[in-house]
Amino acid sequence: MTPPTRTVMWFRRDLRLADNPALLDACAADGVLPLYVLDPALWDPAGPSRRGYLAASLRSLDAAFRQRQTRLSVLRGDPVRQVLRAARAVRAERVHVAADFGPYGSRRDRAVAEALAEHDIELVRTGSPYAVAPGRVRNGSGDPYKVYTPFSKAWSEHGWRDPVEAPTGVGWLGPEDLAQGPQGVEGVEIPDPALPEGLTLPEAGERAARSRWQEYLDEGLADYRDHRDRPDLDATSHMSVHLKWGEIHPRTMLADLRDRGGPGTATYRKELAWREFYADVLHHRPETAREYLRPEFAAMEYDEPGAALTAWQEGRTGYPVVDAGMRQLRATGWMHNRVRMIVASFLVKDLHVEWQHGARHFMHWLVDGDLASNQHGWQWVAGSGTDASPYFRVFNPTTQGRKFDPDGVYVRRWLPELADLGPDVDPHEPGDVPGYPAPIIDHATERREALARLEKIKQ
Ligand SMILES: Cc1cc2nc3c(=O)[nH]c(=O)nc-3n(C[C@H](O)[C@H](O)[C@H](O)COP(=O)(O)OP(=O)(O)OC[C@H]3O[C@@H](n4cnc5c(N)ncnc54)[C@H](O)[C@@H]3O)c2cc1C
DSSP, rough: OOOOEEEEESSSSSSOOOHHHEEEEETTTHHHEEEEOHHHHHHHHHOOHHHHHHHHHHHHHHHHEEEEEEEEEEEEEEEHHHHHHHHHHTTTTTEEEEOOOHHHHHHHHHHHHHHHHTTEEEEEEEEOSSSSSSTBOOOOOBBBBBSHHHHHHHHHHHOOOOOOOOOSSSOOOOOHHHHHHHHOOOOOOOOOOOOOOOOOOOOOOOOOHHHOOOOOHHHHHGGHHHHHHHHHTTOOOHHHHHHHHTSOOOHHHHHHHHHHOSSSSHHHHHHHHHHHHHHHOOOOOGGGGGSSSSSGGGGGGOOSSSHHHHHHHTSSSSSSSHHHHHHHHHHSSSOOHHHHHHHHIIIISSOOOOOOHHHHHHHHSSOOOOOOHHHHHHHHHHSTTTTTOOOOOOOOOOHHHHHHHHHHHHHHHHHHTTTTTTTOTTTSSOSTTTTTTOOOOOOHHHHHHHHHHHHHHHH
């Protein structure tokens, strides 16, 4: 008789049971240990939104395992050591993961695979957080795409597999199995970090992701194409946070979109393709997490970040749509895409502060903070990214506000100082309002300054 086989399912950015190919692979064994490792390299620098959301999502995953009469085992420390400890403690032959293509994650996984291999334990990578794994979509010459439109066409033609069901009939191993035997390991509790006052996060977990998605399919998608740029209507799906933590897989969403059709579907697919494109770009050019994708922009003259950066971070620039966005970010860990573009442009082109400062602030507060989408979203606005929005096209925060928040509903929602403006006051150029700052810069002047600095690097 062959001895029973055992595996570890190491969860990272795939905090779900359904449509999780790595989990299905792990579950081919007789005993499966669901494991999460709190990695100080990721936890310590994380802001309150990320910590709070991750902890809630882990609790939700743990609750799903409790329904299956087991628990999620949680360890804290360097994954190279902790994953090996867990695998040895339960005498696993394989550790299963969804492949990570980010700069840190791929380095970490190589180190974990080596450490496991020394003990004849295999790290098995199945699937990824994307419909098509980064690196797969190539042009006719076998090179990666550098711009979005041909990538998205080739991505669509490449296609992806259908979703898979959650595993059933599994012999789960829990914390007591982990703690048993001569090499037993004690797990830790899922942390419960306190949120700063005024920050409210969306509901976390696979069930919340599914129900939000279903609700959006039924009630939001039809208007997505026409309303997605309107922060006042809040007409986008808010699925970014669920995708970020893998509480739902994009191919589940793509399958639902295919089955549904109708207005909004094609536009929504295109947005998911942006997420896949940026992951692909970062995979091929990992240094662009910090450095300019177009190196010529490194020569641009920027100002030292000082009081202007602080005013921007705190939502006190005197430009209502910028301030509303920055306060929405701190209050909810999320900001509308159109407003992300406006505030990013304001920091880089009106305040002349390098994009990395803004990207860092976003990563600190965003609940959906994702290195690929964030850094490349910033580089796009800064003019140094893929498909660069031409640098000379500088968003005017006042006219952008009037166009995309025509009645000022969005700015009034996030700026209590402007909530009671009279009907004859333009909420995007309110003038003197008690308690609300006057504009910290003159947009027309700073636009000219930005263009002058651009001219210098072009010469
Ligand atoms: C400066 C800047 C920083 C950004 N930082 C992030 C980030 O850290 N994490 C993040 O997920 N998105 C980021 N984005 C992209 C976009 O703003 C968010 O994905 C979107 O606002 C999330 O809200 P939603 O889920 O309601 O979007 P929806 O409009 O409902 O879009 C559906 C999904 O498509 C994807 N998507 C949409 N637009 C983009 C885009 N421009 N780039 C990549 N994916 C996209 C997201 O996964 C999103 O959930 C950034 C954009 C900019 C301009």
